[in-house]
Amino acid sequence: MIAFENVSKSWGSNHVLKSLNFDVQPGEKVSIIGPSGSGKTTILRILMTLESPSEGLVSVDGDVLWNVAPGEKPKETRQLRQTRRKIGMVFQQFNLFPHMTALENVVEAPIHVLGMEKAEARERAADLLNLVGLSKHMNHTPPQLSGGQQQRVAIARALAMRPKVMLFDEPTSALDPELIGEVLNVIRNLAQSTDMTMLMVTHEMRFAEEISDRVVMFDHGRAVESGAPEQIFKNPLEERTRTFLRAVLQR
Numbered sequence: 001m002i003a004f005e006n007v008s009k010s011w012g013s014n015h016v017l018k019s020l021n022f023d024v025q026p027g028e029k030v031s032i033i034g035p036s037g038s039g040k041t042t043i044l045r046i047l048m049t050l051e052s053p054s055e056g057l058v059s060v061d062g063d064v065l066w067n068v069a070p071g072e073k074p075k076e077t078r079q080l081r082q083t084r085r086k087i088g089m090v091f092q093q094f095n096l097f098p099h100m101t102a103l104e105n106v107v108e109a110p111i112h113v114l115g116m117e118k119a120e121a122r123e124r125a126a127d128l129l130n131l132v133g134l135s136k137h138m139n140h141t142p143p144q145l146s147g148g149q150q151q152r153v154a155i156a157r158a159l160a161m162r163p164k165v166m167l168f169d170e171p172t173s174a175l176d177p178e179l180i181g182e183v184l185n186v187i188r189n190l191a192q193s194t195d196m197t198m199l200m201v202t203h204e205m206r207f208a209e210e211i212s213d214r215v216v217m218f219d220h221g222r223a224v225e226s227g228a229p230e231q232i233f234k235n236p237l238e239e240r241t242r243t244f245l246r247a248v249l250q251r
């Protein structure tokens with residue numbers, strides 16, 4: 001469903017991704033872990049076309065998003081916009097429209113981007129807000145909601161576009177500790193009840209262990225180890241994974 005082939009990304013002399021080969025199978029739930037600055041977010045941003053690779057091929061659902069030859073300037077492929085719609089993303093920051101209600105935030109893109117009928121979009125948005133446990137808050141604006149509730153609206157908004165792939169970039173990092181659980185519960189339910197492909201960057205190790213089919217350890221722009229959660233967390237093969245996990249799990 002997602003494939004990175006020999007993908008590199010540099011900002012000046014900072015080589016953030018180094019000939020990365022990485023894929024995610026249809027329906028697979030994959031978590032990316034690794035030290036700060038190892039390139040985890042950059043992978044998601046390339047998939048969202050918020051960044052372009054310096055080199056390499058990236059495809060989603062069989063469509064080429066990026067195909068950049070060495071020394072070539074990245075340019076958008078013809079089907080990029082179409083492919084981009086297959087992907088929903090949840091960021092650390094919720095990025096909701098503050099003056100709109102939760103429901104209006106969720107219906108916005110289906111109406112304006114997908115051209116969905118207003119009534120159908122509102123019905124779907126109400127179902128999704130119910131799914132994330134916010135049926136009582138549909139008419140509240142973001143300032144009237146807690147951070148956890150706002151992030152759940154952001155998840156509903158991403159789902160409203162009927163994506164085949166959901167990307168999560170540290171979805172609980174901006175939340176107070178007591179609000180993290182409610183957002184993780186929503187993501188856990190999605191992972192267990194949908195056949196969507198899910199790729200998540202997270203510092204929540206126990207959560208990654210619990211919900212993922214596979215965990216990938218990143219370091220210095222490379223996937224250094226990939227395996228079932230019990231293998232990565234209980235029996236990591238790479239010294240870099242052991243050192244990283246020792247540090248984060250002792251915190």
Ligand SMILES: Nc1ncnc2c1ncn2[C@@H]1O[C@H](COP(=O)(O)OP(=O)(O)OP(=O)(O)O)[C@@H](O)[C@H]1O
Nearest residue numbers: 011014016034035036037038039040041042043201
């Ligand atoms: N727009 C940018 N311009 C220049 N450098 C950037 C840009 N975005 C990211 N970087 C650099 O790329 C490197 C990798 O960043 P990235 O955010 O992908 O790491 P990460 O593994 O997600 O880290 P964290 O866990 O701290 O979020 C860092 O050195 C960062 O400073």
